[in-house]
Amino acid sequence: MNLRKLAEQLGLSQTTVSRALNGYPEVSEKTRERVRKAALDFNYKPNTRARSLATGKAMAIGHVIPVSTQQEMVNPIFGDFVTGAGEVYSENGYDMLLSLVSDSDEENFYRDLKIKGTVDGIVMHSPSMDDWRIDLLNELRLPYVVHGRASSVTAPYSWVDVANATAFEAMTGHLTSLGHRRIALINGIESLDFAHRRRRGFLNALKDAGLEADPALMASSDMTESLGFDEASRMLALDNPPTAFAVSSLITALGVRRAIEQAGLTVGREVSVATFDDDLSYLRNGTLEAPVFSAVRSSVREAGRRVGSILLSRISDPLAPPTSEMIPFHLVAGTTTGPAPT
Structure with missing residues (x-):
């Protein structure tokens, strides 16, 4: 089932069906739900390459992991974070690109992502106190959000963190x-x-x-x-x-x-x-x-969701001012603490 046949089944134009599937606001909610239901019923899968050509976007978000921090990719914390972010990407028709790169090639890798248009935005992980990647991404004008903060960086940037x-x-x-x-x-x-x-x-x-x-x-x-x-x-x-x-x-x-x-x-x-x-x-x-x-x-999963949502907003409006958000925390008392022994 391609877009043309789906449109014929619905008695709608291909443009209307495409806009309904991609969340354009000019399509009514009733029409949008009708198109979504039909897409599921007929097992329609959009042609990502054609959609990219039509929108001028890669419809993908990049997560770049340096080799020196690759253990991050196999722990439950990172797994929860990308699950939360991935839920937001999927809801909005975006794919996720996970890339493991050597530390010495990291700068060139970011530059290649920009030149090739492989991704529309970047999530930056594990920021250091004075992280050089923020200046680079600002220079490349590649939309990004930092999971965490870089205390010594004075340039404005978007971030999501816990206190x-x-x-x-x-x-x-x-x-x-x-x-x-x-x-x-x-x-x-x-x-x-x-x-x-x-x-x-x-x-x-x-x-x-x-x-x-x-x-x-x-x-x-x-x-x-x-x-x-x-x-x-x-x-x-x-x-x-x-x-x-x-x-x-x-x-x-x-x-x-x-x-x-x-x-x-x-x-x-x-x-x-x-x-x-x-x-x-x-x-x-x-x-x-x-x-x-x-x-x-x-909740690191909620942090992933918020990073994903903010990044998609920045992709839609690259000139908007940076956004920052603090994820709440609370202290719970379990069985592992008690009065100091005398």
């Missing part, structure tokens, strides 16, 4: 309020903006409680389960070990819990653990009513 510093400060404050004085931080890579902000929130909470940070109780690297296990095992073996851990990812927190249990200690009684858990669809922190880990919850 990492505030959230981590609240999470660490939960531990100090329980009487913990030896609190460890296991963080992501701190050249990345989100991890830098989380460290700042951690330090703010310690300062508010009149505590000094101990460098021996602070670690940062890729947020893997093994990071949590290795660093927690090291810290628990110290002469003056921590009684609580503030952790940057639920994945890493699972490793921390394994280390605590392997040391013969009880989580939530002898050692507490609080984590930033991102409200993951495929790695649940218990239930909404009964969380396992005390955690900061923020």
